[in-house]
Amino acid sequence: MTTMHEIPRQKRYALGWYNEGVTHLSMHEYKEALSFFDRALRVVPDHPDFLVGKGEVMMATGQYREAYQHFLAAATREPENLKALVLLGSSLLRLDMPGPADEAFLAALTLNRYDGEAWFGHGVALYHLGKKEEAREAFWQALRKKPGQPELMYYLAKTARNDREALGFLIRGCRLDPENIDLLHEMAERLIAVGHYKEATAFCKRAEAQCPDNPETEDLIRRCMEGMIREKNDVSP
Numbered sequence: 001m002t003t004m005h006e007i008p009r010q011k012r013y014a015l016g017w018y019n020e021g022v023t024h025l026s027m028h029e030y031k032e033a034l035s036f037f038d039r040a041l042r043v044v045p046d047h048p049d050f051l052v053g054k055g056e057v058m059m060a061t062g063q064y065r066e067a068y069q070h071f072l073a074a075a076t077r078e079p080e081n082l083k084a085l086v087l088l089g090s091s092l093l094r095l096d097m098p099g100p101a102d103e104a105f106l107a108a109l110t111l112n113r114y115d116g117e118a119w120f121g122h123g124v125a126l127y128h129l130g131k132k133e134e135a136r137e138a139f140w141q142a143l144r145k146k147p148g149q150p151e152l153m154y155y156l157a158k159t160a161r162n163d164r165e166a167l168g169f170l171i172r173g174c175r176l177d178p179e180n181i182d183l184l185h186e187m188a189e190r191l192i193a194v195g196h197y198k199e200a201t202a203f204c205k206r207a208e209a210q211c212p213d214n215p216e217t218e219d220l221i222r223r224c225m226e227g228m229i230r231e232k233n234d235v236s237p
Contacts, residue, residue, distance in 0.1 A: 007044055014043040021053050033057050048074040048081050055087060064094040082111050089121045098128040116146020123155060132159055150177035157186055166190050181210050188220045197227035
C-alpha cells in the first residue's frame with residue numbers, strides 16, 4: 001500500500017479527496033466518487049491508490065476496459081500493490097481474457113498466499129480456461145481463506161461432485177446474497193435436475209423479480225412447468 005510520505009507534503013490535501021471518493025464508492029454513489037478521485041488524480045496523477053479508486057468506479061459502472069487501464073497503471077507503478085493486482089485480474093476476466101487474468105491473480109498470490117479473493121479469481125480464470133479440477137482446488141482454498149463470497153458459492157456449485165453437494169453451496173450463497181441472479185438460476189437448474197420442480201419455480205420467480213424478461217429465467221420456468229406436467233401425468237390413473 002502506498003504511504004502518505006510518498007505524496008509531496010504540499011499535495012497531501014489530495015488524500016482528503018481520495019477518502020471522500022472511497023466513502024461515496026462504498027455507498028454506490030459513483031458520480032460523486034468519480035469526481036473526488038479525479039480531483040485527487042489531477043494533483044498526483046500516478047498515485048496507485050487513486051488509480052485503483054477510479055478503476056473501481058469504472059468496474060462498478062461497467063466500463064471494464066477503462067477499469068483495466070487504471071488497475072494496470074497502478075500495478076505498474078507499484079508492483080507489490082495486492083489490491084491493484086486482484087482488481088487487474090478481475091477486470092481482465094470481465095474482458096474475457098482468463099489467461100492474462102490468471103497471471104495477475106498468480107502475481108497477487110505470490111505476494112500473499114492467504115488472500116481469499118486472489119484464490120477465487122485464480123479459480124475463476126482456471127474454470128474459464130477449461131481446467132475444472134484445478135479450479136475446484138483453488139475455490140476450496142478461497143473457501144478456507146475468505147468464505148463470505150457469494151459468487152464463490154456459485155463456482156463451488158458449478159464444480160461440485162454431485163447435485164447434493166452443489167445444492168449445499170447454493171443454499172449458502174443465497175443466504176449471503178438473496179438477490180444474486182446467477183445463484184438463483186443455478187439453484188433452479190439443480191432443483192430441476194433432481195426433480196424438485198415446485199421448489200425450482202420459487203427460485204425462478206425470485207430471479208424474475210430481479211431481472212424481468214430474462215431469457216434464461218423464462219427457459220427455466222418453462223422446464224419447471226413441463227416437469228410438473230410430466231409428474232401429474234405419471235400419477236394420473
